[in-house]
Amino acid sequence: MLAIPAVPDVPDVPDGARPRWSVMIPVHDCAGYLALALPEVLAQLGDRDDAEVVVVDDASTDDPGAVVARLGQGRVQYRPNPGHLGAIGTFNRCLTLAQGELVHLLHGDDTVLPGFYPATEAALADPAAVAAVCRVRDVDADGGPLHTTRSYRHGTGVWCDALESLALSNRVRAPGVVVRRSAYEAVGGFRTDLPHAADWDMWTRLAAHGPVVFVDEVLACYRRHAASDTSTRVRSGANVRERVTVVGVVLGYLPPARRAPLARRAYAYAAVFAARTALQQVRAGRLPGAARQLREALRCLALIPRGLPRPP
Known part of the structure; x- marks a missing residue:
């Protein structure tokens, strides 16, 4: 079941009182x-x-x-x-x-x-x-x-x-x-x-x-700064793992015939993204983070031949 909360309608306001x-x-x-x-x-x-x-x-x-x-x-x-x-x-x-x-x-x-x-x-x-x-x-x-x-x-x-x-x-x-x-x-x-x-x-x-x-x-x-949540996930590789999970979610918004070919491209993008992030980590002297990103890149490459999004 999707965890999508409702956004309530704005209560009625007088004409002209609702902000743009x-x-x-x-x-x-x-x-x-x-x-x-x-x-x-x-x-x-x-x-x-x-x-x-x-x-x-x-x-x-x-x-x-x-x-x-x-x-x-x-x-x-x-x-x-x-x-x-x-x-x-x-x-x-x-x-x-x-x-x-x-x-x-x-x-x-x-x-x-x-x-x-x-x-x-x-x-x-x-x-x-x-x-x-x-x-x-x-x-x-x-x-x-x-x-x-x-x-x-x-x-x-x-x-x-x-x-x-x-x-x-x-x-x-x-x-x-x-x-x-x-x-x-x-x-x-x-x-x-x-x-x-x-x-x-x-x-x-x-x-x-x-x-x-x-x-x-x-x-x-x-x-982008070291205290941000993004930086923490880069160091652990969680950024790429969740990226793979989200591919399986967002491709569900497309027509079924488009999902498999786009999944292959999405995993390829994820692998390139992880490899680039690894290079950035190397340049910053963060070698453990670079190693984790490279490991996640290899996992993404292994998903490409399947051509199907992993279920969320």
Whole structure:
């Protein structure tokens, strides 16, 4: 049985009172990064009466509430969780709390760049579009550039092969995704049984539900740092093992005839991903992590001849 929680409808509000934007910022022990993220969000939306900005705190020990009080200009709500819910539980609480038509989940250690909200709002002018996705720059703990995600089409427009592309690999970064709240209500929340790949599953589910618009501009930054959950899973190889599990889930959103050939490609992508990660680990001097990534790459290669997704 799928562990997909429902996203409740927004209660009825008076005409014109429902915000256009909900910027939901889940945080856990990243108050310093939150202080970097809030000013740009407010620079773009702070003068609008139709935008809400909400910091949802998952039992942080570094007082993000003080950051909100200092930098929020009276425009930012601070909503602590009722105890420690974990990342996915916090994401789902963000969806429940969001009142706006367009929802942006901006993780507390990520940032938006100038022009993000105007560009994604324009991309979602067609009410049929369920989400907008922009290019994102990966940065290190200090904000130094590491990598920039690809252009999946030239110029802004509907990403025609979004479903198959996302079924192969998680090609987008969370800070670059804006979703219509009605789409979240239709497809449900983040899966609680995929704690490290619930975002990949969500983006694929949304692409199966309706058109995704690709914004061909770099408008957000995704932060990679040693304290992040991603770094911990790289050291153990869990990042690749869950990737294989998720392939078996997301390919279920495609027509049956497409699943086997795409599964072979997805396992090949997973092997390449693991090998590249191993090389990054070697360059960083993390040899045990590199060895684990290479071992997972070999396991992915062994799955390719079968051409069938492993059951979740």
